[in-house]
Amino acid sequence: MSGLIELLNSSIVQTVALGAAILGIVSGTLGAFAVLRQQSLLGDTLSHAALPGVCLGFLIAGTRDMGSILFGAFVSGALAAVLVLVIVRHTRLKTDAALGIVLSVFFAVGVVLLTLIQGQGGAARLDLATFLFGQAAAILRSDLWIMGGVTLVALALVTALWKEFKLVTFDPDYAYTLGLRVGVLDVLLTVMVALAIVVGLQLVGVVLMVAMLIAPAAAARQWVTSLGGMVLLSAVFGVVAGVGGALISATARGLSTGPVVVLVASALVLVSILLAPGRGLLWQWWFAWRQQQGLQAQRVLLSVHAISLAHDDPAYSAGQGMLDALHHVPTRRALSKLHAQGLIRPVAHAPETTPHWELTPAGHAEAEAVLRRLQREDHR
């Protein structure tokens, strides 16, 4: 416990945690739109495409000036977004090909520029690993102002254009008929993803940034069904992943922040996908199992009913072995369920020792009700 307090008092850890929280907010918010618009992988393309911008910003500024590097990253990310849109709109190539082309070519140009910078040498070397995986420890207080400013711009845009973004996300055709500039809003939402990437560049780096966009949003989607709720929860998950990851990586030496943050975010997704009430996988399995049991019991009830009708004897009892053979599966569980519901009762059938089952009056009534219901459904 004292270790944690000591950790929180460290100025570097505070800076990193604050930066991670800012990143969580902006990537959670914008990621929600990207995931709903099925543009999740656009984030991957734009973040890889930021690399040449980082290098150009460095080359032009001549020093490791964060402002110009991040501006360069934003410009090349935005350019990449526009290029993807051009390729998709004007050629027969599919979206994923356009994404892959822009991602890999921009990254290649970035690698070339990087070797150019490293060839120049000098004290102000640009370390590649910093931008591939982020280097949280290198974040300065002054960088936080830039990250915070960018986040405020993004949040202000989302708030101001909330209604428009919502409509474009869910029903672009309707938005178009209302006279909204769907094309402009499309470009705006896409380019804003580049803003989130700028914020995350130092913390998680270009390679893993896509997870910060998708994971909080995909996790949030499991718990809520409204856009407002999803965006809020997604931002919260983003903050949890960011701060949690930053603190975990601070406790162990040699763990880069980026990968740990991403793993925390992935864990959030896993938990959400399994547990989300009514929607999660565990719930789905539970529902399916219960339904299967119910159906099995119903089938057994109907067969006992049919047999008693065939023998013209409401009290005709059927042995479990016969029912097993009839249904090709053990019916013990179904029988005990029916017994518990009071629809059947066991009768001794000397000299046999295994129990036989006959329908109670309630059982006959229930079986007839089921048959009537099935008949009605047949007619429909």
Next chain:
Amino acid sequence: MIAAFFDNIPAMILLTGVLVGVSAALLGTFLVLRGSAMLTDAISHSIVFGIIVVWLLTRQVAGPVQVIGAALAGVLTVVLSEALARSRLVKMDAAIGLVFPALFAAGVILISLYARNVHIDVDTVLLGEIAFVWLHTVTLGGVRVPVALLTLSVVLVVNLAFVLLLWKELKLAVFDPGLAAALGFAPGLLFYALLTLTSVTAVASFDAVGAILFIAFVIVPPASAFLLTRRLDHMLLIAVALAVLSCVSGYVLAVYWDVSIGGMMASMTGVFFTLALLLAPQQGLVAQWLRRREQRLDNDCMALVAHVFSHQDSPQRGVENTTQALIEHLGWPEQRAQAVILRGLDRGLIRRDDGLLWLSAKGLAMAREIFEPWARAENSL
């Protein structure tokens, strides 16, 4: 002679690049057509996880065990993504984007925890260093051959055999998976085989060009070829040719500018894509633009003919059948009006007389066609 060839470093580097480029283009053609290009992105990131896990288990950083083991991680990514998408809790694109960063992050953490002092280095995995392939050699029949070259040659042969032997099946599975399934060609299985080979190729290529630049070789030359032709066999050949061209030109430029060779090769694939995007004879942006301009001029010509026709027998023709009227009444900018009149004169649709525009016999016929399209049908009966 042979030994001298394998000792020639530039030749080795170039040959490695070409082998990567051709192997990738063979598979990429089908991936691009199927719309699964971004799976390459996921696979190439995930093999980082595969490489470190295989190293932890076997302490091998090269050889067939490593190639196949790491390639399984790539296939695992696809399997997991599809399973996640099938649960309908997330869409396929988000599923891909959830699985591979998680595996990649796990790989990076494993490397920094357990493999710090080994030569597995994340930068190398991601970026590769084609200039160093000749450092790591084996002796084969008295000749020292770079290991990467050997692995890549085997991969190329396997890929080539796969594509040639299953040409018909692949073609059908890509263009009509429903029919392929109905005919019993198991398009799903074929697709997984394709992805497995992609994964294997990615592992074999990573120390040459790195995992991310590998994506460029898989996607970009086939996509460029796609813009240049509508035939599958031509697309494959053009993709291979573009890959070779990118490697050679990239190598020359990289040496000239003293920059990353792999990066420059991948950048050149982008240059060729840009050229194809702009200049492709049918589908290029320039061709599209020209076609649109041509169509607009044609439409304008028809409007001009209709305009002159409806006024040339009326008293207003002195006002209407002039350039000025086109500008004021049809709302055309002057430049556009002039261009349309020139086009009309060129085609012999109109003539100028007393400063007015008149229809020629050909123009008259065109006007009738516009106003009374049924007349032609009646005449031809």
